Amino acid sequence: MIPVTNFADKKVAVFGLGGSGLLTARALKAGGAHVIAYDDAPLKNEQARAAGIETANLADIDWTGIAALVLSPGVPLTHPTPHWTVQRAQLEGVEVIGDIELFCRERAAQTSKLGVDCPLVAITGTNGKSTTTALTAHLIAHAGRDAQMGGNIGVPALALEPFAPGRHYVLEVSSYQVDLAPSLRPTVGVLINVSADHIDRHGTIENYAAIKTLVVAQVEPGGTAVVGVDDRWSREAADRVERAGRNVVRVSVEGPVRDGYFAEGARIMRANAGKPFPAAQLTGIGSLRGQHNAQNAACAIAACVALGIDLPAIQKGLVSFPGLAHRMQAVGRKKTAAGHILYVNDSKATNADSTSKALASFTDIFWIAGGKPKSGGIESLSEFWPRIRKAYLIGEAADAFAKTLDGKVDHQIEGMLSKAIDAATRDAEASGLKEAVVLLSPACASFDQFPNFEVRGQAFADLVRAVPGVEPV
DSSP, X not given: OOOOOTTTTSEEEEEOOSHHHHHHHHHHHHTTOEEEEEOSSHHHHHHHHHTTXXXXXXXXXXXXXXXXXXXXXXXOSSSSSOOHHHHHHHHHTOEEEOHHHHHHHHHHHHHHHHTOOOOEEEEEOSSSHHHXXXXXXXXXXXXXXXXXXXXXXXXXXXXXOOOOTTOEEEEEOOHHHHTTOTTOOOSEEEEOOOOSOOHHHHSSHHHHHHHHHHHHHTOOTTOEEEEEOSSHHHHHHHHHXXXXXXXXXXXXXXXXXXXXXXXXXXXXXXEETTEEEEEEEOTTOGGGOSHHHHHHHHHHHHHHHHTTOOHHHHHHHHHTOOOOTTSSEEEEEEEOSSSEEEEEEOTTOOSHHHHHHHHTTOSSXXXXXXXXXXXXXXGGGGGGGGGEEEEEEESTTHHHHHHHHTTTSOEEEEESHHHHHHHHHHHHHHTTOSXXXXXXXOSSBSTTTSSSHHHHHHHHHHHHHTSTTEEOO
């Protein structure tokens, strides 16, 4: 854990005591702050008190002398309306920040005090940020450096090891977190892409894009902004950041760039003044299959080169990358008379746009989809219907998905994940295909049947490995 010393001997209010919130309260207390924490859930307040954290309803406390309100990133800051704690803090003239801001302030203070270099890579994007974060951290570690990975990827930033010479930090940051981190100044900022998302939280796509682009707009002096330029918002951000005098490295999977990285099939090319040369090869790396992963890999490669890691070391790291759990994760293989069945866990695909990346990466798919539906359904996936041999529908979305697929894709409603796996396995075995792919890519949230996508993905993996004849990958 990283003790937060910037608020030593000061009063700090913390709202939201989930995993990162409770850790934040502990880190502040460890750094000498007087912490008053609160959550709407009584059980979380009990857990905080058991950890030695003082709790009190923030509506009832005296805000005199409160130095900051540290807000859980899931709590509304601006839209649809500011949370009542935010309104109270603004009324009292108290700054509202998040745990990433605490990390950034502590990094600035400690690196200055200790005279150490602790590079920070901050990665964001509508899609691909978790894979890019995991891959970047893997490449840094594979090159023999100390890599600490956290943020929105599951490990709170303040849970990482304290600052030390040469220690690298790779943080996935969501728009919610960036909105609460005005001091975010990464050594390398990575913006993979921007598409419409979280509009309910930010009000408009313009606001959402503006927050996302801060990750590259605010890189520290001498730092590098890595920007995927295959969408309008990111292209415009790259141009603005470059005009502001920052070092910008552009990344594309749709065509060559004059300076930066681009995908040419499974090959990543590096261009300098319009002259390209091979930088990395993704052929045969199952964990980086698909065009979207070429974009993720190119961004990670660009970040690592900016940190001084050479391309041969990066290539070795790419080959050994195990992939991200629940994101196009191969979890089992079963031999058949004609070839084999590959079972792929893409539980992290909680919307149609994310599922499109998996459907584009395979052919002859036996597709398991459904769960708690999101707006838009799966109509946008129609270009991938020819790749799907059959669909097996589960959860609340099953009936709606069946209507979308009627007359276009062979499908059946199974309801439960276990039944869908059994049916998909039987049909895949009978298909006579050399490689049949049983793909869980739900295009839905998990909350109708599972607490989160991780639990759903683990359930899929466990059920697959229990199928007779399946060997783990």
